[in-house]
Amino acid sequence: MTDYILTALRFNQVLERNDQGRPTKEIRHRRGALITDLDELEAQRLLRAGAIRPADEVAAEEAAAERIAAAVVDQVPPQGAEPPAATTGGASAERPRRPRATATDEKWVAYAEAIGIDAEDLEGKNKDEIIALVDAAEEK
Known part of the structure; x- marks a missing residue:
């Protein structure tokens, strides 16, 4: 089974239903939660709706964002260093x-x-x- 990250505001994952079809056991998830144990049909439905994303994709994007942030920090001049000359003027x-x-x-x-x-x-x-x-x- 694949793990997913919830991108919707909330999702109530139904685990059990009674004889009338009403949920008797559910897990309440909030945005950013790690969701496991989704059946394939439910996962496909939520993926099409944009409510979840595969956790490995989210982790890869976060790693790329951290690398970009680190590169930006490396470009910041040390404190006390002269700032580069302004080219736009004004x-x-x-x-x-x-x-x-x-x-x-x-x-x-x-x-x-x-x-x-x-x-x-x-x-x-x-x-x-x-x-x-x-x-x-x-x-x-």
């Missing part, structure tokens, strides 16, 4: 987007460093002080 390519006032301190520090404020100037400052430094740097 102000949006040169400067990152200013964080919202409700953003975390870490996002404000990262933004301040990105616009050229020295990290030593940011040490020990709270968010309001960092925003004041950013405002002063942007006015220049």
Whole structure:
């Protein structure tokens, strides 16, 4: 028997029925669940409906996605390295987007460093002080 991964939101697998044909024993599955012991007709019906996929296909796709993610991570420059020169031009390519006032301190520090404020100037400052430094740097 083949194992399947449920892609539908839910599936109630009927294991036993009473004399009137009503389910007496069933397993309730949710999306992403591993389903085993499906009879061939039920498996074909669910495959045609797109409610399940073979588990080996899903595992192969996840492995490929992990390899792609690892390749993308390998292409990210190390922290502190100079970013590549922008080829598209324009102000949006040169400067990152200013964080919202409700953003975390870490996002404000990262933004301040990105616009050229020295990290030593940011040490020990709270968010309001960092925003004041950013405002002063942007006015220049």
